[in-house]
Amino acid sequence: MIELLIEDRCTACNACVEVCPTNVFDATPGGAPVIARQDDCQTCFMCELYCPADALYVDPDCEQAAAVDAAQLSSRGLLGQYRRDSGWGEWANEPGHSNQHWRMESIFALARAAAQARPPLETAPAHGRTAVAEGHVQEGLLAPPMAPDR
Amino acid sequence: MSDALAMNTDVLIIGGGLAGAWAAIAAAREGAAVTLVDKGYFGTSGVTATAGPGHWWSPPDPPEARRDAIAQRNARAFGLADPQWMERIIDLTWRTLPTLAPYYRFSKDEHGVTQYRGLRGPEYLRALRCLASDLGVRILDHSPAVELLASRDGTVVGANGFQRQARRRWTIRAGGVVLATGGCAFRSHLLGSDNNTGDGLLMGVEAGAELSGMEFSSYYTVAPACSTMTRSMSYAFARYFDADGQPLQIAQGPDATRALAAALLAGPVLCSLDQTPEEVRRVMPQVQPNFMLPFDRWGVDPYSQKFEITLRGEGTVRGVGGLRIADEDCGVGVRGLFAAGDVASRELVAGATSGGGAQNSAWALSSGHWAGAAAARFSRRLPNRVQEGMAQGRAGIRPLKRENRLDLVGAQTAVKAEMLPYDKNVFRSGVKLSRSLEVLEDLWRNVCDNAGGPGADLVRSRETAALVAAGRWCYTAALARNESRGMHQRTDAPLTDPRLGRRLRLRGLDHILFHPETNRRAAEASA
Numbered sequence: 001m002i003e004l005l006i007e008d009r010c011t012a013c014n015a016c017v018e019v020c021p022t023n024v025f026d027a028t029p030g031g032a033p034v035i036a037r038q039d040d041c042q043t044c045f046m047c048e049l050y051c052p053a054d055a056l057y058v059d060p061d062c063e064q065a066a067a068v069d070a071a072q073l074s075s076r077g078l079l080g081q082y083r084r085d086s087g088w089g090e091w092a093n094e095p096g097h098s099n100q101h102w103r104m105e106s107i108f109a110l111a112r113a114a115a116q117a118r119p120p121l122e123t124a125p126a127h128g129r130t131a132v133a134e135g136h137v138q139e140g141l142l143a144p145p146m147a148p149d150r
Numbered sequence: 151m152s153d154a155l156a157m158n159t160d161v162l163i164i165g166g167g168l169a170g171a172w173a174a175i176a177a178a179r180e181g182a183a184v185t186l187v188d189k190g191y192f193g194t195s196g197v198t199a200t201a202g203p204g205h206w207w208s209p210p211d212p213p214e215a216r217r218d219a220i221a222q223r224n225a226r227a228f229g230l231a232d233p234q235w236m237e238r239i240i241d242l243t244w245r246t247l248p249t250l251a252p253y254y255r256f257s258k259d260e261h262g263v264t265q266y267r268g269l270r271g272p273e274y275l276r277a278l279r280c281l282a283s284d285l286g287v288r289i290l291d292h293s294p295a296v297e298l299l300a301s302r303d304g305t306v307v308g309a310n311g312f313q314r315q316a317r318r319r320w321t322i323r324a325g326g327v328v329l330a331t332g333g334c335a336f337r338s339h340l341l342g343s344d345n346n347t348g349d350g351l352l353m354g355v356e357a358g359a360e361l362s363g364m365e366f367s368s369y370y371t372v373a374p375a376c377s378t379m380t381r382s383m384s385y386a387f388a389r390y391f392d393a394d395g396q397p398l399q400i401a402q403g404p405d406a407t408r409a410l411a412a413a414l415l416a417g418p419v420l421c422s423l424d425q426t427p428e429e430v431r432r433v434m435p436q437v438q439p440n441f442m443l444p445f446d447r448w449g450v451d452p453y454s455q456k457f458e459i460t461l462r463g464e465g466t467v468r469g470v471g472g473l474r475i476a477d478e479d480c481g482v483g484v485r486g487l488f489a490a491g492d493v494a495s496r497e498l499v500a501g502a503t504s505g506g507g508a509q510n511s512a513w514a515l516s517s518g519h520w521a522g523a524a525a526a527r528f529s530r531r532l533p534n535r536v537q538e539g540m541a542q543g544r545a546g547i548r549p550l551k552r553e554n555r556l557d558l559v560g561a562q563t564a565v566k567a568e569m570l571p572y573d574k575n576v577f578r579s580g581v582k583l584s585r586s587l588e589v590l591e592d593l594w595r596n597v598c599d600n601a602g603g604p605g606a607d608l609v610r611s612r613e614t615a616a617l618v619a620a621g622r623w624c625y626t627a628a629l630a631r632n633e634s635r636g637m638h639q640r641t642d643a644p645l646t647d648p649r650l651g652r653r654l655r656l657r658g659l660d661h662i663l664f665h666p667e668t669n670r671r672a673a674e675a676s677a
Contacts, residue, residue, distance in 0.1 A: 017315075018191060018291065019191045019193065019194050020190070020191065020194070021189075021190025021191050021194045021195040021196075021199075021342075021344075021345055022190060022344055022345065023190065023292055023314050023315065040344075042339075042342065042343070042344035042345075042378065043339070043341075043377070043378040044194070044199075044200045044341060044342045044344075044378065045200075045440055045443060046194040046199065046200065046272065049272055050194070059447065060374070060376070060377045060378075060379065060443060060444035060447050060448060061376045061377065062339050062376065062377060062378045063339070063376050064376075078446065078447055081443065081446065082439055082440060082443060085435040085436065085439035085442070086270070086272065086273075086439040087436075096436075097436065098257075098436060099255065099257050099270060099273070099436065100257070100433050100436035100437045101202050101257070101268055101269065101270045101436075101437055101438070102257045102259065102265035102267075102268050103433060103437050104202065104204060104268055104383055104437060104438075105204070105267075105268065107383060107386075107430050107437065108383065108386060110427060110430065111386030111387055111402070112386075114387065114425065114427075115386075115402050
């Protein structure tokens with residue numbers, strides 16, 4: 001969940017207040033916004049994407065708050081990572097950060113080919129549980145290993 | 151609290167995810183004055199904004215390719231899909247998606263061919279917001295709808311809601327209303343789903359709509375433990391291990407979920423992505439920029455280190471169930487009310503499966519388009535576009551007794567405890583479903599009696615009511631479907647019963663009634 005709003009970096013543009021889908025931030029008169037409702041954070045990282053100053057840090061743990069250190073995160077290159085890798089803002093025309101999302105199809109094809117090359121696994125459920133009973137119709141035998149929209 | 155906001159519009163779109171966005175665009179292209187309200191922000195709200203939707207993509211030539219694609223999908227829909235609807239969404243998606251080109255930088259592959267079918271979520275929603283704005287759509291962010299308004303004859307004529315940042319109520323009267331509030335993920339920590347609490351299901355049923363396919367609500371997606379990161383592509387290369395490091399025999403494919411759930415019930419499950427090809431690792435941050443965020447931040451290399459995983463419930467998001475679509479315009483059988491995307495039942499195109507990937511985005515785009523355009527046409531037909539309406543909401547808004555203030559957090563926790571555990575929802579049985587329904591019935595009575603009223607947090611109490619209602623509908627349908635079909639698996643009825651190859655409709659709030667849809671093929675055969 002959201003852990004840091006780094007005031008030294010923040011330009012008080014209030015983009016985070018506007019775009020946070022769960023309304024975690026409050027604007028303050030003449031200053032940086034505040035994390036007003038940390039418990040409402042859904043750990044979607046969207047605020048980081050929209051923060052042009054890279055002043056926000058969302059910890060990946062969505063279940064409990066984590067102690068983090070701004071200087072350390074900065075030195076590890078983790079502030080602004082999502083925006084950079086997405087090619088947003090000043091990164092938009094950097095070839096190294098171009099949008100390669102369309103490659104998902106070919107990646108799934110690689111996975112299918114690799115799965116076919118491996119010896120078949122037993123289909124019994126793990127730990128010998130009989131949770132999946134005999135005779136049920138298997139879902140989507142023709143489907144790719146995972147549905148290609150995530 | 152400030153004075154209430156009151157507005158009139160031709161078309162009101164409730165929800166600013168993928169379906170709501172396309173609905174707003176289609177309604178505006180029909181010439182209607184359109185207002186879109188979202189609980190959060192149109193652009194970041196919902197499960198598409200955080201993901202990377204690929205659309206079902208099949209060019210019209212050669213024609214047999216489309217026919218084959220439809221036949222393949224229909225063959226694994228467990229008898230509940232409709233090939234004509236599949237054809238409709240394929241065709242509309244193919245014609246419509248490229249119209250976004252001025253707003254979205256579609257990639258070109260190595261051969262210079264533009265790639266339309268797969269888009270990055272945040273960029274996609276940002277583009278849709280820009281297009282909608284340019285078409286004159288009025289956007290109200292942080293403005294959740296809480297209930298519909300209906301005239302005396304039952305026609306839906308608007309909605310009431312609350313602006314979370316401006317701290318004021320709103321009333322919008324409209325000639326046509328589109329529900330596009332998304333599915334209900336029961337606050338499972340599925341990426342981007344916290345706003346998806348089933349509000350539109352509740353509003354729709356209160357207005358008289360039916361539900362269909364609610365039993366198909368047991369889909370789960372893998373994520374690193376403690377995280378929301380349900381981007382699942384990389385797990386196509388996954389190997390799994392128990393806590394002692396022993397390999398688990400979990401084959402790739404849709405059944406992997408049930409095998410993983412069984413393993414997780416027995417203990418921690420570790421994952422290794424060491425089989426991922428080098429060229430995939432290298433390009434991953436540019437394919438799915440958010441996939442690596444948890445690993446990089448935790449200092450874990452998923453390609454050389456094992457990490458613990460969990461499964462996040464999708465409820466009716468990647469589940470199927472929702473408001474029953476009653477006509478080709480995505481009307482729900484209530485005058486003036488239309489539904490689009492995950493709040494609508496996706497059975498027409500997905501049957502008893504998730505629909506996986508492509509179909510779901512094509513459905514959101516297409517159902518949004520039809521619902522928005524039809525709402526615009528409906529608003530034109532009315533002699534007097536703006537009508538007075540009566541508020542339709544009760545549970546979570548207007549408590550019957552108000553003997554005590556309901557603990558909303560506690561009530562939501564109780565719903566999650568019935569709807570998310572793998573033993574209850576993945577490995578369903580009549581006994582377990584009945585037991586869960588008793589708990590949910592008590593919760594529903596408590597919500598109806600005590601939640602809401604003056605001074606209450608209207609949005610949260612309404613979300614609580616919707617979560618409880620959605621849970622009751624899911625498990626009522628799951629109990630009624632006394633067989634296993636697609637994602638709905640009953641340990642006490644493990645076979646698929648050919649006689650039950652029909653959609654299951656539900657209606658009602660306090661008393662839930664269900665009946666199987668008439669078997670179209672059987673009716674045709676006997677006619």
